[in-house]
Amino acid sequence: MQNKTTTFAEEINQAQHCAMAEDDNMICMGLGINDPKAIFGTTTGLQSKFGSDRVFDMPTSENAMTGVGIGAAITGTRVLMTHQRVDFFLLAMDQLVNNAAKWHYMFNGQMTVPLTIRLIIGRGWGQGPTHQQSLQSWFAHIPGLKVVTPSLTDNVGQLLYQSIMDNNPTIFLEHRWLHNQNIDKETCVDYNSNMQTTRVIKEGEDVTIIANSYMLLEAIHCHNFLKKQGVNCEVIEVSEPTNIDWQTIYNSVNKTQTCICTDIGHNSFSVSSEISAKIYEACFTSLKKPIKRIALPSYPEPTSFGLTKKYYKTRTEITKAVSELLDREIFMTEDVEFPHDVPGNWFKGPF
Incomplete structure (x- = not known):
């Protein structure tokens, strides 16, 4: 009997299989791409199906291998x-910013860089300052780069497949905690x-609650809880910070007249900062109260189990923001039975 469900990780894997099958010249490379864990199950079967000439492991030389990828x-x-991890890739920023992102512009649109780079964001289990950075705003600041931040299983395969088939360089930011989301395959x-x-x-x-990546799941939990309290929140996903449909956001804010922007990164100079600024420019007279922003504090993630408890924002902080915007007392108690x-x-x- 065919499995009728699928996970976030399986959809990522399937998208790669589809792209490799469609383009015979495509190559996949990554540290651990063919090991038994297959990068958290996202690269399973690629090498056995398409061969070691097209799917191969690479040395721990991020800058050099990114140069090889751009050259190819x-x-x-x-x-x-x-x-x-996103953090490991930072050694290659010169290659990304000064070569991949600018090549199309420098050659007057005559040359393309069909390169997609999957970067996985860590969290928890003592990941610490150098294994969990969410740098979507950093990458989105570079003209010539496309940045994608998937959130849900139903469209992650589409987002990755179309990123791969795009002839522009793309940063694809996956949150590790999203990989095990399970849904009915027919809804994809x-x-x-x-x-x-x-x-x-x-x-x-x-x-209006605007979110992406793992914060979208928190926003959905908040929506479901508040609906039982008689509060109806509109939750909007932004899966491509470099290509936002602003009218969808403006229509929602003009309707609700209140807004919360969440972010998987730090609060200062973030994607939520840019979204908030654009909303103020377009919908200032509609807003009843200032926009609430919910993001990480401006210091690195601690390694300590105890110190991380209040570091990440959850549905609790979103509920509190809704309560303040509506001048209504609403309390959410954490209903989880596992470590934070x-x-x-x-x-x-593994993480």
Whole structure:
């Protein structure tokens, strides 16, 4: 009997299989791409199906290998690179910013760089300052780069597939805690259908909540809880910070007249900062109260189990913000029965 469900990680894997099958010249490389864990199960079966000439492990030389990837891409090869942490990739920023992002512009649009780089964001289990950075705003600041931050299983395959098939360099930021989301496979979006980079996930008329990546799950939990309290929040997903459908956001804010912007990164100079600024420019007279922003504090994540408890923001902080915007007392108590530094009691690693 065919399995009718799928996970976030399986959809990422399937998207790579589809892209590799469609483009015979495409290559995939990454540290641990063919080891038994297959980068958290996201690269399973790629090498056995497409061969070691097209799918291969790489040395711990991020800068050099990114240069190899860019060189292959500008000469016509479609390239997918995977790094098991965003933080490891930072050695290659010069290659990304000064070569990949600018090549198309410097050659007057005559050359392309069909390169996609998967970067995985860590969290929990003592990840600490150098294994959990969420740098979507940093990458989005660079003209010429496309930045994608998937949130849900239903469209992650489409987002990755279309990123790979795009002829522009793309940073694909996956949160590790999203990999095990399980849904009915029939609800998944067709890879070749029109992509919605800004989606209304939950409709409502009281407060607009804008989120992406893991914070979207927190926003959905908040929506479901508040609905029982008679509060209807509209939850909007922004899966491509460099290509936001602003009208979708403006329409929602003009309707609810209140807004919360969440972020997986630090609060200062963040994607939520940019979204808030754009809303103020377009919807200032509609807002009843200032926008609330919920993001990480401006210091690195501690390694200590105790110190991380209040570091990450959750549905509790979103609920508190809704309460303040609506001048209504609403309290949410944490209903979880597992440690705060894992996504669930089912999680056994690896991180």
